[in-house]
Amino acid sequence: MIVFASGIALFLMAFAVHVLLWRIHVPKRQGRMLAVIFLVVLIVGVGLLLSPAAASIGPDFSLLRRILTILLYCSFCTVYLILFTAIEADSPTLTMIALIFDRRAQGIGREELLRSIDFNSFSRLRLDQLLRDDMVLLDGERLRPTRKGRIVVDIILTYRYLLGRTPMGG
Amino acid sequence: MTREGTADLLLITAPFAGFVINILGQFILTRLMRLRLLSSIFVAFTAGGIACFVALAIALFIHAQPMLDKLALSASVLLVYSAAGFVSFAVINLGETSLRIRMMRLILENPDGLTAAEILTRYNDALIVSVRLRRMVDNRQVTVSGDALYPRRSVLILAVGGIWFLQWLTYGGRQGRLLHDWAKYLIQR
Numbered sequence: 009m010i011v012f013a014s015g016i017a018l019f020l021m022a023f024a025v026h027v028l029l030w031r032i033h034v035p036k037r038q039g040r041m042l043a044v045i046f047l048v049v050l051i052v053g054v055g056l057l058l059s060p061a062a063a064s065i066g067p068d069f070s071l072l073r074r075i076l077t078i079l080l081y082c083s084f085c086t087v088y089l090i091l092f093t094a095i096e097a098d099s100p101t102l103t104m105i106a107l108i109f110d111r112r113a114q115g116i117g118r119e120e121l122l123r124s125i126d127f128n129s130f131s132r133l134r135l136d137q138l139l140r141d142d143m144v145l146l147d148g149e150r151l152r153p154t155r156k157g158r159i160v161v162d163i164i165l166t167y168r169y170l171l172g173r174t175p176m177g178g
Numbered sequence: 179m180t181r182e183g184t185a186d187l188l189l190i191t192a193p194f195a196g197f198v199i200n201i202l203g204q205f206i207l208t209r210l211m212r213l214r215l216l217s218s219i220f221v222a223f224t225a226g227g228i229a230c231f232v233a234l235a236i237a238l239f240i241h242a243q244p245m246l247d248k249l250a251l252s253a254s255v256l257l258v259y260s261a262a263g264f265v266s267f268a269v270i271n272l273g274e275t276s277l278r279i280r281m282m283r284l285i286l287e288n289p290d291g292l293t294a295a296e297i298l299t300r301y302n303d304a305l306i307v308s309v310r311l312r313r314m315v316d317n318r319q320v321t322v323s324g325d326a327l328y329p330r331r332s333v334l335i336l337a338v339g340g341i342w343f344l345q346w347l348t349y350g351g352r353q354g355r356l357l358h359d360w361a362k363y364l365i366q367r
Contacts, residue, residue, distance in 0.1 A: 009246055009247050009250040011250065011251060011254050012253055013250070026348075027348055030349065031348075031349075031350065070183075072183070072186035072187060072190055073189070075190060076186075076189055076190055076255070076258075077254075079190070079193070079258050080257060080258055083257055083262070084261070086265055087261050087265075090264070090268045091344070094341050095341060095344050100307050100310045101310050101314065101334070101338075102341060104311060105334070108327050108328065109359055112328070112363060113328075114326075115327055117325045117326055117327075118325055119325075121311070121327060122304070122307060122308070122311075125303070130277060130303050130307075131281075131297070131298050131302065131303050131306070132298065134277040134281060135294055135297060135298070137278060138282065143278070144282070144285055147291060149293050149294075150290065150291030151285055151291050151292055151293070151294065151297065152285065152291040153282065153285050157285075157286075160282070161279060161282045161283060161286060164269055164272050165283070167269050167270065168270060170209075171204060171208045171209070171215065171270065172208050
């Protein structure tokens with residue numbers, strides 16, 4: 009029980025810090041700041057779990073189980089970091105669903121739906137995010153990939169290539 | 179090594195073993211057996227889950243402990259395995275739908291780089307929205323009657339509610355109203 013409870017408690021602590029900070033001031037580089045919060049709590053958690061106090065809890069909280077606690081915490085953080093990409097910026101799908109919800113019973117026509125969407129917001133926003141996250145850099149007026157950007161894209165596309173998937177949707 | 183030590187080692191290795199089988203399964207199913215991507219992801223995840231569950235069951239069998247502890251340990255191990263599965267799914271899905279990855283690909287294909295205007299012209303919002311809308315209709319995630327679109331109870335609607343909740347929690351603002359409407363819709367139907 010202590011493994012599960014400690015893993016969740018650590019994540020909730022990090023999540024509470026994240027929500028509190030974001031309510032006070034939304035950081036410019038949100039993804040990076042969130043990763044820093046998770047990392048700091050991880051370091052604190054590892055320190056606590058490896059301390060003599062944690063070891064003295066009992067045989068049911070062996071070193072391997074404390075490692076499992078850390079794994080559980082890291083799993084929650086990783087899943088939340090991936091979900092956060094959908095939370096920090098409205099996607100086209102989220103925007104469309106919101107518009108369809110706004111007109112629930114009456115329904116909304118396709119043309120009206122497309123007219124209501126603020127075009128040039130999704131792509132522009134994503135482009136700004138690429139710059140902010142150092143995935144691309146501005147060389148004069150031209151955007152060029154950074155080493156980090158190449159590595160991220162290579163990982164994703166290589167995995168897809170190995171699975172025999174090459175075409176991409178929108 | 180004691181029985182408790184062996185059991186704990188199995189608890190740690192169970193999600194890793196499941197993950198390795200999941201990934202290998204995806205390659206075997208898509209490359210050798212030519213299964214469709216979505217089916218291969220589902221079948222491989224299930225196969226990995228079974229491997230993880232077997233290792234977990236052995237660990238719990240060789241080290242007797244109270245039922246509540248068994249349940250909590252099982253939940254921990256299965257959550258770690260599921261998270262690893264979610265990461266692999268996200269990596270595949272990002273290459274399929276992520277605007278940022280698609281833009282990055284465009285930039286990488288042009289060694290001299292591209293201007294922001296060139297990128298926005300080649301990958302514009304109208305195209306993205308029409309592709310997503312068609313996908314939502316094809317996957318029956320919204321109801322279509324004549325030309326009008328209506329919300330429909332689907333996994334997507336549930337997921338969107340979860341995202342709105344997290345957005346409201348993190349940023350506050352208009353998501354509160356959307357969340358209220360969403361909850362009312364689910365209760366009414």
